[in-house]
Amino acid sequence: MKPLQELAHKLLSEGTVKVVIGYEEGPRGVRPAFITDAAQAEKLIFDIRCVQNLAAYLNPRRTQVAQLGKAAVVVKGCDARAVAGLIREKQIDRDGVVVIAVRCGGVLQNPETDTVLTSETVSARCGGCAVREPSLHDYMVGELPAEPPVNPQRAEQIAALERMSPAERWNFWDEQLSRCIRCHACREACPMCFCLKCTAEKSQPQWIDSSATLQANRAWQTMRVLHQAGRCVDCLECERACPEHIPLGLLARYVADAVERRFDYVASDDPSVPAPFGVYRADDEEEFIR
Amino acid sequence: MSDDGGHRADHTWSPRVVAFVCNWCTYTGADLAGTSRLKMDPNVRVIKLPCSSRVNPLFIIKAFERGADGVIVSGCHTGDCHFSTGNYHARRRFAILHDLLQFMGVEEDRVTFAWVSASEGNKWQQVVNETTARVQLLGPCGMLPGAKGGAE
Numbered sequence: 001m002k003p004l005q006e007l008a009h010k011l012l013s014e015g016t017v018k019v020v021i022g023y024e025e026g027p028r029g030v031r032p033a034f035i036t037d038a039a040q041a042e043k044l045i046f047d048i049r050c051v052q053n054l055a056a057y058l059n060p061r062r063t064q065v066a067q068l069g070k071a072a073v074v075v076k077g078c079d080a081r082a083v084a085g086l087i088r089e090k091q092i093d094r095d096g097v098v099v100i101a102v103r104c105g106g107v108l109q110n111p112e113t114d115t116v117l118t119s120e121t122v123s124a125r126c127g128g129c130a131v132r133e134p135s136l137h138d139y140m141v142g143e144l145p146a147e148p149p150v151n152p153q154r155a156e157q158i159a160a161l162e163r164m165s166p167a168e169r170w171n172f173w174d175e176q177l178s179r180c181i182r183c184h185a186c187r188e189a190c191p192m193c194f195c196l197k198c199t200a201e202k203s204q205p206q207w208i209d210s211s212a213t214l215q216a217n218r219a220w221q222t223m224r225v226l227h228q229a230g231r232c233v234d235c236l237e238c239e240r241a242c243p244e245h246i247p248l249g250l251l252a253r254y255v256a257d258a259v260e261r262r263f264d265y266v267a268s269d270d271p272s273v274p275a276p277f278g279v280y281r282a283d284d285e286e287e288f289i290r
Numbered sequence: 291m292s293d294d295g296g297h298r299a300d301h302t303w304s305p306r307v308v309a310f311v312c313n314w315c316t317y318t319g320a321d322l323a324g325t326s327r328l329k330m331d332p333n334v335r336v337i338k339l340p341c342s343s344r345v346n347p348l349f350i351i352k353a354f355e356r357g358a359d360g361v362i363v364s365g366c367h368t369g370d371c372h373f374s375t376g377n378y379h380a381r382r383r384f385a386i387l388h389d390l391l392q393f394m395g396v397e398e399d400r401v402t403f404a405w406v407s408a409s410e411g412n413k414w415q416q417v418v419n420e421t422t423a424r425v426q427l428l429g430p431c432g433m434l435p436g437a438k439g440g441a442e
Binding site: 199226263276 | 347348351352355368369375378379381382383384385386387388389390391392393394395396397398402403404405417433
């Protein structure tokens, strides 16, 4: 992508940033790239295979990336919302990062196997995307592609789960979560999980058993998803990182929908919009309280 | 938990319910129910907290893991919070917790949210009796290791 390469070259050669975090062609498909030399800027690419959320590398937990110096990061709309989230929660300074937004027309669900964007291969998050040109950016590159197709699969799965009886839902999650090996890859991949010490690792008191029992897995995912409520940007990195293919995106999306339904809030690409759990309204719905 | 193990003397099953209550309203309300000699099911164990916003969702999950069959979360009515806004913030968190627990297959009746003021001894009695009756119908909770669907 020519404009992206030229912009990265300019930023690096002028010394505005020390590293450009973007995408490059790797031996097994697209991979994140950390370009520190202007001469290497021509490696940068952007296409429908660029599923990774590079905002995760701005997370202060990634100390090795922070050591490289001031960064410019290539973001899609969904990733820009993660950058906004990190700024909102005072994890990074707005002035400490250069945001290069690329106009996005959707990405693939499985970039390893698929090459064409259709309603079956497109990522579940892309349909109806409202931030294809995110307001949070320093530079915006590329032409605006056609609207991404809608992949109805996940919404259908959530609706099917909601129609089930509680016992059926319980068994569904039993089956899914019994596979969890507690590698915590979902947490490591998440741009919004930035605690230096996670509750899952605390031992005094120990809230969540660190071994992979079904009971502990249930507690772990419940807690993780609750901590993401109103913060999750639906980048689906957790689901992509999961070696056991647990449909974590279902939980994330369900909670995001609940937050939207109850508090009329969608994770915003504007850092000045407060998160839903930092504020309240006197007339919030309380139909579930006796 | 070193108590009756969820069983009555006549060996019929009866639920164990844990109540997380705020110090300023519900605890005082429960105290009033007690001093008023209101008859209540003996299944509820009360845990006093400084505010309903002190209730971390992990408390509820942990209670189920350790053998509770039902949970009550109760605090001041909105507008009456000792700390002005604690229960407004808590209400937002409880709303999402309420939805998520159901999505994960926990029956809605297992977790009761209620506002009980310091003068509502009667309401506390009602909350306790109704919750116990609803959980009695549901049976034991499966989150206990070795229980229905639970891990060893």
